[in-house]
Amino acid sequence: MPERLAAGQREHVASAAQPDPALLRALVTEHFDFVWRSLVRLGVPRADAEDALQQVFLVASRKLRAIEPGRERSFLFGAALRIASRARRTQKRRREVLYGEPAERQDPGPGADELVDRARGRAELEAILDGMPIELRAVFVLFELEQETMAEIAALLELRAGTVASRLRRAREQFQAAVRRAAAGSKRPRWAGPGGFASSPGEAGRSGGGRT
Secondary structure: OOOOOOHHHHHHHHHOOOOOHHHHHHHHHHHHHHHHHHHHHOOOOHHHHHHHHHHHHHHHHHOHHHOOOOOHHHHHHHHHHHHHHHHHHHHHHHHHHHHOOOOOOOOOOOOOOHHHHOOHHHHHHHHHHHOOOHHHHHHHHHHHHOOOOHHHHHHHHOOOHHHHHHHHHHHHHHHHHHHHHHHHHOOOOOOEOOOOOEOOOOOOOOOOOOOO
16 A cells, blocks of 8 residues: 555545535545554554545544544544554454464555565564554654654643653663564664664654654
């Protein structure tokens, strides 16, 4: 699934639920890519991401007039977080029933960003994120990958700044520990930074504590 999806798919999501087609279409157009990236980075398999994406916007359509102006992104991320949590639980149960043990990551099929998705760095990152509790993963994804500030994350998740900072610290500790385990078990992962800290896509070479 490409990070920027076809206009026809956006129209399909926007038309799947009414009541206000123009308002919903504007919401989908502005936040479509952000919601899709969030779902995948929160652990929804790419094969299921489009269905999950539609669920998010269906939830938004039902509460469209109740969403405060300026809070659309926060509302959508919250819905994506809940849907991703359910998807992860469903996926875990499905693996337990069908395989009796964790299944290998499956290729959902070719897409426009297929080569990028199969790159070693992306695969390593997703494997590490899969091991994080969802509440830590959400903060890590927003800060390290979406490049949100601490204040923006606190507003998006409706958390206190201290809670965001604590979750980010714990997420980074888990991330570093996973990188060290991978490095000890084979070769140094692509995401390992010069000091042992694994650099994120937009943070290679920058200090981890540069934002407040």
